[in-house]
Amino acid sequence: MRLAVCAEMVFLNLSFTERVRRIHDAGFDVEMWDSRTKDLKALKATGAVFSSMTGYTSGSLVDADTADDVVRTAESLIPAALELGVSRMVVHSAELIDGRAAHPLYRSTGRMWSTGVRTLERLGALGEKHSVIFCLENLNTILDHPGIPLARAKDTLALVEAAGHPNVKLMLDLYHAQLGEGNLIELLRTALAHIAEVQVADVPGRCEPGTGEINYAAVAKALADAGYEGTVGMEAWASDGSEAALDAFRAAFTLQDADSIALKGTP
Template sequence: MSGPVLAVCAETVFLDLPVVERARVLHELGFAVELWDWTTKDLPALAATGATFTSVTGYVDGELVDPGGADRLLASAERSIRAAAALGRPNLNLHGTGLDGRGLPVRPAPVVTGADWLAAERTLRRVAELGRRHDVVFTLENLNTALDHPGTPFARAADTRALVAAVDSPHLRMNLDLYHAQIGEGNLVQLVRDSAPWTGEVQVADVPGRCEPGTGEVRWEAVAGALLEVGWTGTVALEAFASGDSRTAVERFRAAFCGVAGRA
């Protein structure tokens, strides 16, 4: 059985280069590529790099709970599907609500009610149906509220797993972000085990600092072992800033997961 594909987020490394050149360098180094907001990118130029793209932002407006916001989310998700087609068929990433330019929720929710959970599930069922019609996968990413994204609803991995499991569609999966989970929940090995049936992607960065593996407190060999244990063959993506030289950072990431990884 082949191992996971290793990807690197082009928004966080080789920052001295234009994003198209970042994608080209990452491809030459043997990594797949992840992107954030597609609306600011030259998609044909990125496609021409030959890189494999594994994830882009799946919406540019809207949120899960408010009916009007849900309609806007679905409309922007359709636009995202059409745009991302230029890059193949990457996962389309979602959050519990829209985030502004600072990563803060456009609709903060210090308290999430039962009605909010039901509304979010209804919206995500619509998202999954949209994914089915277009044969794409949306992923719902967990975030941390203690440091980076205070006030974001449905932020914990336990929350995203509950929503994804309730919808129960192959076109809606978790984006299991272990950086955010370490800050908000910890117990990463068990989290990988518990979430495996619902996961569509795994993202990593060390804590504290959000830099490459080996710069913080996480025992990445244990995480890699858990991924091997559950038979993970999807994407493992570095969504981390380089602590120094970007090439060194991505090679440290590769070394941390070389025992379970394939190639892009």
Template sequence: MTSPFTLAACAEMLWQEKPFEWRLRRLTELGFQCGIWNWTSHDLGMLERSGAVFSSMTGYIRGRLGDEEGAAELLATAAQSVEVSKRLNVARLNLHGTGLGDRGLPVIPCEVVTGAMWLKARDTLNRIADLGDRHGVTFMIENLNLAVDHPGVPFARIEDTLALVSSIDRKSLVLNLDLYHVQIGEGNLISWCRKSLPWIGEIQVADVPGRMEPGTGEINYHGVARALKAMGYSGPVCMEAFASGDAEVALQAFREAFTI
């Protein structure tokens, strides 16, 4: 049996004691594409030399969706990220409702999202899609959980990200459907996969609780994989998770969960 999906893993979270280039090379040797976070944290020459195929990276440096000042900053730094993505041949550029700082917390927390902020977010994402169209790149907006990891992030729930992306409905703007965050925030993973299917650009996974590889928590990821295949999804699935022990054992558990 083989996986019907393109499998990737987040290099930021595995082998954290090893140099980053080593991690990229090892993931490549093991047959995985690589996910990275903020490109400004890395030497671009090193990323190029690694030989990795990059599934995704953060597609902005600073900014917010829901206000004019934040939108201007988001668009400006997204344009910078586009140039880096071309240099590294990154498939997808990831966005959030607001800039994230230490431990994934919002740089500027937002407890109440107003109607005006929704309208501005939709306008901002349309302009992001324009940027994607001009340069032939794909942006994704990622859902996050508010209860554990990302309190105070606006437009974080899968309901929010799906509403924005589906209402815009452009090929250059898709969903990064993070099932770890969905499980904590909403549950009903297969139902949300089905609702989101026309707009999914990538699926990210980790088990709950603990944010470690499939098989360490409560999610039946092999069942999710079977359902995704039955729906006709055959795109990228990225393990954005810590390893409970040996990283290669964790990666094998991930591969087995998504092999059908």
């Protein structure tokens, strides 16, 4: 497994470019959000490997009136992805403004479902043209993202399966899934064939693995046992210093550490 760290959430006292450099120097790939606000040349010069970035800037892929905006803005971000070598572009089932639903909706309809599938098919064709994967990320609607339809992991998985395009996959966020659904290891096994990247943070608090209730040692072992060789990205705040958070993340997803931790408490 490759390990990546979201530069939007650690080393917050540094410039974004310096955050990327610190993450890269520590041996991790880098996740980022809105590329439009970044100095792409400076980021490229760090030598970092960029794992993922936000893949659209407006519209909702489940709204027939604004789905075209999702595809249009996704296409406008392709040059930035190609310049940085980003292979995964992240989308959601609604338009977000500062992490919140731009137009909250609390009930899903069949029309939303069919529109979402068609939009993902269009994104798949765009991704195939430019050799990138569009990843639909699940979100929790209990705490962080109320009013976003078809956002739970089971919904995003069903949409990706229905789209049936090799350039449309899941960004499976286990923090969001734990808040909304739980049963994480079974979810990983069920969704494995459709996962492009797994994101992690602990619950509660959305900080690094080991700060909350999720048994990330067991998660790491389950991924390894299933033969997962993709990326695991830490999209989490640092509870007590960014360096310590990165160390804890690495330890949780280093299989030898995961095995030894999982055996603790065994009679």
